[in-house]
Amino acid sequence: MLEKLKYEGYKFKIDSRKLEKGDVFLCLKGEKTDGHNYIDDALSKGASYIIVDKKINDFSNKKIIKVDNVLTEMLSSSSKIINQKSKIKIGITGSTGKTTTKEFLLYLLLPFFKTFRNELNMNTEIGIPLCILNDYNDEEIVILEEGLQKIGDLEYLSNYFNYDVAIITNVGSSHLKYLNTIETVAKEKMKITNKMEKGLLIINGDYPILKDLAPPQLNILTFGKNKNNNAVLENYEYNENFTTTVYAKLFDEDAMFTFNGYWSEGQILDLLSCLLFLRYLDLAIEPYYLSNIKVPPDRFQIIKRNNLTIINDSYNASYDSFKSAFESIKKMNIFPKTIIMGEIKELGNYSEEYHKKVIEEASKTFDVIYFYDPHKQFSYLNDPKLEFFEDLSNIAKFIQNSKGLLYIKASNATGINNYIKERGLF
Structure with missing residues (x-):
């Protein structure tokens, strides 16, 4: 039903505060609020239609359309649109690197195909259909990033979106609060393939559990640092002219790429997964075009300021992404090295274990460690290089007084x- 409204030109909103005249208001029930409580507000702002799944006694208005379930209607309509219109549907998931991989793949495919992807972190059962309903314009290729928080999330989405290609970037400690073990994370990530009777699965082959879980009916390609992968990261180096040179093998053929800026090891691996797909389609990889690819903001973003190199990696954090970034920073011939870091969220009972590991790794890489601890929860952390701070305004002071290399990383929820x-610090 919603697809009809989409092709009539309507835009869809779930927040009545952002509603504009002529929009369709979708009444979703969340943990803290219920869109049905804002029907009056939506009508007063000129909503064309209100989509509800509750009986509304106060309104006989023809603008109000009742469905069995608003979220199910969103997913059903949006998946029907892309399943019918697109030629190749690509699903991307992983503990880290999902958005970076998605943006890289979009950049590489655009010269060949009209390509659509869900915006930024709109990667949930609400964000994905909302992006499709508002922004999809019958593109040939659809790339959808799928996030995972709790058991069943990807299985639920796979009931709607039938992928031709799935990419799993890695498996790590993200969301252990809800998923308990790395094995559970891997099993849940693999559920992105649940409805794939055929097609291509690209996985990080450095994780044996992903190979073990891979459905046998799919074509499997692997990337990583181990020599037995289809795409192998052999080495990379940072050059004085602020570029990164990468040495790799693609299907046993030597390859060398040079990128503008300094790239992290994780970002290079993300790119290799995309290059595998291009080679699979037998598409040309133009070195000059590749050299100008850009990483998404706030993800190992390099800012040069006189005698200070800032690496803004503050979008989010996990133990695995910290460790990967540290390996890259060790290669940089810039001194001294300072880190401003914050808590890794959603670790549950594993919080103390993984924070101790991060500090241990950080101490091997950095000369000074600033740790943001506003609630004084991390006093168990102990290292001679470690200094705690409780006020975010200290970050501006650290930046002003630092030289050499300054790396910034924390979970998004730390603020x-x-x-x-x-x-506007950068």
Whole structure:
């Protein structure tokens, strides 16, 4: 039903505060609020239609359309649109690197195909259909990033979106609060393939569990650092002219690429997964075009300021992404090295274990470690290089007084990323 409204030119909103005249308001029930409570507000702002799944006694208005379930209707309509219109549907998931892989793949495919992807972190059962309903314009290729928080999330989405290609970037400690073990994370990530009777699966082959779980009916390609992968990252180096040179093998053929800026090891691996797909389609990889690819903002983003090199990696954090970034920073011939870091969220009972590991790894890489601890929860952390701070305003002071290399990383929920943006520090 919603697809009809989409092709009549309507836009869809789930937040009545952002509603504009002529929009369709979708009444979703969340944990803290219910869209049905804002029907009056939506009508007063000129909504064309209100989509509800509750009986509304106060309104006989023809603008109100009742469905069995608003979220199910969103998923059903949006998946029907892309399943019918697109030629290749690509699903991307993983503990880290999902958005980077999605943006890289979009950049590489655009010269050959009209390509659509869900915006930024709109990777949930609500964000994905909303992006499709509002922004999809019958593109040939659809790339959808799927996030995972709890058991069943990807299985639920796979009931709607039938992928031709699935990419799993890696498996790590993200969301252990809800998923308990790395094995559970891997099993849940693999559920992105649940409805794939045929097609291509691209996985990080450095994780044996992903190989073990891969459905046998799919074509499997692997990338990683191990020599037995289809795409192998052999080495990379940072050059004085602020470029990164990568040495790799693609299907046993030597390859060398040079990128503008300094790339992290994780970003290079993300790119290799995309290059595998291009080779699979027998598409040309133009070195000059490849050299100008850009990483998404706030993800190992390099800012040069006189005698200071800032690496803004503040979008989000996990133990695995910290460790990967540290390996890259060790290769950089810039001194001294300082880190501003914050908590890794959603670790549950594993929080103390993984924070201790991060500090241990950080101590091997950095000369000074600043740790944001506003609630004084991490006093168990102990290292001679470690200094705690409780006020976000200290970040501006650290930046002003630092030289050499300054790396910034924390989970998004700590507020560090928002503080940097709001203050316009970079």
